[in-house]
Amino acid sequence: MDKEVEQKEVGTVTSIYQEFEHWDVNKGDKTIHAKRMPGFFRTVKNYTQLALWLPFFLLPYLRWNGKQAILFDIQNRQFHFFNLTVLPQDIWMLSLLLLVLAMTLFAVTSVASRVWCGYFCFQTAWTDWFTWIEDKIEGNPTARRKLEEAPWDFDKIKKKVSKHFIWMVIALFTGISFSVWFVDAYDYWRDLVHLQLPTVGWVVITMFFLGTYILAGLLREQTCFWLCPYARIQGVMSDAQTILPTYDFNRGEPRGKLRRGGEVVAQQGDCIDCFQCVQVCPTGVDIREGQQLGCITCGLCIDACDSIMDKIGKPHGLIRYASLDELEGKPAKKMYQHPRTLVYIGIILIALAGIVYGLTHLGAMTLKVIPERQPLFVTLSDGSIQNKYEFKVLNKTDKDVFVTVAAEGGIKGQVVIGADKPLLTHHGRGTSFTIFVKAPGENIKKEVTPLEFRVQSVDDPTIAAEYSTKFNGPKR
Structure with a gap:
């Protein structure tokens, strides 16, 4: 009896070791060079990033009645929003606003997983811009990999220096753009040009310069894997009813290469093992291996797969936004059938009502x-x-x-x-x-x-x- 137990324990340990041996995770030992492909979700990603972050760069320069229209004046403990001035006595409205943003993030995650990560997050946006610049200077992913392995010569030095210089310019402008939300933008530029910024001004711009350059340019997807807390906590906000990019294994398996002339074996699934979904993924995950920590639900793998389905004459949707229950043939719940989502929405409405009441009773x-x-x-x-x-x-x-x-x-x-x-x-x-x-x-x-x-x-x-x-x- 003891011998049987011992053999079972040995077998269990062996299976655990085998599981870890085949567990695929991006450890950062190689740079991810994602392929850029046009498509619906790529277009959505581009426009949503611009819609959220373009105002970050431009709004501080908007003037209103001779002053900066939107200004977080920490030194004088005031927040100016056009004709509205919010003082520390009204800080409770800021707390409600932060509560609204947090609950909105939780509600969206419970319904559609990490949509924030895929389409709006500053880390995702800046990394996407940095890799776009890299693509324009160094070429497509294949060319970039060859350049990494090539010996240092004039051409390689020129491309690397050009790329990193542009990255640094963007990182510097990011630090400046953050700073001018808290001081008058035009006064800030005058002091910056004349090198007369106060100590705290130099500290802030240096921190944002280094942070942007390192996180978006050097660490990239590793920031999402190992530094971002949201990547860890989002797992408890999702369930089998959450909609996210999924691979339809019932339709795709068994996968296999396409035969000559485009012929597909009858018993073969629709997945032709082209790896396009992996090549376009900004974090380098293979969506066919199931849900993974690195998936930021950006949908770029859907664009890649749909383009391949068009070429081989198969319908779209082998990879699509769907819940795990839907793939298993279970009935999908509507958004209003998720109790915790209703709780999130209730909290959002109460907080919004408080903000509206505060603004309408603010007074001068x-x-x-x-x-x-x-x-x-x-x-x-x-x-x-x-x-x-x-x-x-x-x-x-x-x-x-x-x-x-x-x-x-x-x-x-x-x-x-x-x-x-x-x-x-x-x-x-x-x-x-x-x-x-x-x-x-x-x-x-x-x-x-x-x-x-x-x-x-x-x-x-x-x-x-x-x-x-x-x-x-x-x-x-």
Whole structure:
């Protein structure tokens, strides 16, 4: 009995070793030179990357009322979006926005896997641009491999230097483009040209230059394999109902080479083992071996396979976007039938509602009034009662504003003291001042009387804010 158990254990260990021996993974020991082929998904990939990342380079130069239209002004703790200014007090809306982006990513992944990686991710986009430049300078994948193995001569040095120089220019411009989201773009360029950037400016541009050049130019797909956390966590967001690029093994197997004259053996599957799907893959995976960590669901293998199917007279779809359950003949669920996707969408809608509410109630000015607690009120020599209030006015505009103070409701005959003249509020930050309200003692009928203060701009009545508080008096 023990001998049988021992033999079973040995057999299990042997099968594990065999599994690892045939486990195909890109370890980075060779450079992936992906073939570029035209097709539907290549076109989608190009346009989606441009739609997302072209504004990254261009929007900071857009001006609005003589200023940068979109500016994350960290130094002054302000975010400018055209006429809208968001201050640190409204940072909760940024938190909701980040929540919306995260939940959208999770929802899309649960339905269509790593669509972000395949079509939008900055690492994917920059690597695609870098390899396009490499293709234009060094030639197609075959030529690039020959160039790598060729001895160093003038032609090789010229091509390598040209390629890396252009990569460095793009990396430098990437660092500059990131920086001008946080400072005025035109001021930044002036300081850069005159080498007068502050220390933090040089640090940021250097980090982005090195990061872009190394990640997109040198590491490439290895960044997706070994550095990106999303590649690891996306596995728990997908299931057998998730739609992703899949190889139809029922139709494709057994695979085999095409006979002379285009003849295909009757019992042979539609896959002719041309390896085009592997050659176009930017991460070098073979989709026919099942789902793998390196697959970024870009769909380029679908374009390659469909082009081959056209040539041999077979229908498209040997490799296509489909769920694993669909390939096994199981009924596919609709998006609304995925419970976790509905949860993601619910969170997104709630967060969006919060953002809309915040933006519609943002206002150009906010007011907070803190009544004096010790003492609650003071009885003056003429018998009148006086309350003290600490005003905190947040001016969200880009100009200093003079405001008037008024009190509504409260006690008959009340008088506001300390605001005889308009008070100055500073732009982009809070301003504090003290206000007193005095009321005749005989007119005070209750211990606590509701009171509402209003501050309003002298020049623009639409810039105003209200705050409800109370007027304290003696017990009656």
